[in-house]
Amino acid sequence: MSVKLNTRQVGDVSVMDVAGRITLGEGSSAMRDALRDMVAKNQKKILLNLGDVTYIDSSGIGELVSGFTSVTNSGGQLKLLGLNKRVKDLLQITKLYTVFDVHEEEASAIRSFS
Amino acid sequence: MSNQFRREAETVERFLDSTLESVDHAEEITVGLAKKAGFDEDDLTKIGMAVRESMVNAVVHGNRYNANKKVRFSVSKDAGELVVRIADEGEGFDIDTLPDPLAPENLFRNSGRGIFLIRSFMDDFRVRRLDPGGMEVTLVKRTVSK
Numbered sequence: 636m637s638v639k640l641n642t643r644q645v646g647d648v649s650v651m652d653v654a655g656r657i658t659l660g661e662g663s664s665a666m667r668d669a670l671r672d673m674v675a676k677n678q679k680k681i682l683l684n685l686g687d688v689t690y691i692d693s694s695g696i697g698e699l700v701s702g703f704t705s706v707t708n709s710g711g712q713l714k715l716l717g718l719n720k721r722v723k724d725l726l727q728i729t730k731l732y733t734v735f736d737v738h739e740e741e742a743s744a745i746r747s748f749s
Numbered sequence: 750m751s752n753q754f755r756r757e758a759e760t761v762e763r764f765l766d767s768t769l770e771s772v773d774h775a776e777e778i779t780v781g782l783a784k785k786a787g788f789d790e791d792d793l794t795k796i797g798m799a800v801r802e803s804m805v806n807a808v809v810h811g812n813r814y815n816a817n818k819k820v821r822f823s824v825s826k827d828a829g830e831l832v833v834r835i836a837d838e839g840e841g842f843d844i845d846t847l848p849d850p851l852a853p854e855n856l857f858r859n860s861g862r863g864i865f866l867i868r869s870f871m872d873d874f875r876v877r878r879l880d881p882g883g884m885e886v887t888l889v890k891r892t893v894s895k
Contacts, residue, residue, distance in 0.1 A: 700858070
């Protein structure tokens, strides 16, 4: 499998650890389905840990944006954790870096949820 | 010895199926040739991504995963330049009418960033319609900064 997802609970925050490649096909579909599932379960505080993401393409970015929109529209918050340089650069050139609340450290990310 | 090796011209050409596996294959071939050409890790990442985006466009939007349509892929390295050409058998598109993914009204769309990324990562990007049908994109990356 190109992407591995692991979801855990830290207090009332759902942390989804994402590892591998978020690319068109299996990777982006898996992430989309996982985020939809979380929204359907009415999870309002979602932290995507992208620290082990090795590659993301425009489809993967699209799923991040879709996930953000879905969670926000349902009254929740979706934040990002642990962006490596490649992912950070991609979000910056696509003008999405400032859209997301991005954190480098999990504890502070958890505390930032209102 | 290594400089002579890097200066040797080399071309790889393939006719690929309209599948996502072909996207991986084209990226792998291109990055391999780009390494031989002497591109650094940062450029290898950019080149790989640009080729992936171009191949996805050809497979998904051009040929629409049609098993009867092929993607013509070629990558050449010569004299400090890497040139990738990708051609599909689709209906074609007008690049000038594509929405700007950076425009505020498009920022939250879940698609439409591919060509923007290709242009961001490569030194040159050209598109032309083919006769009798299809589109060909040409991506160029130089080892010497522009």
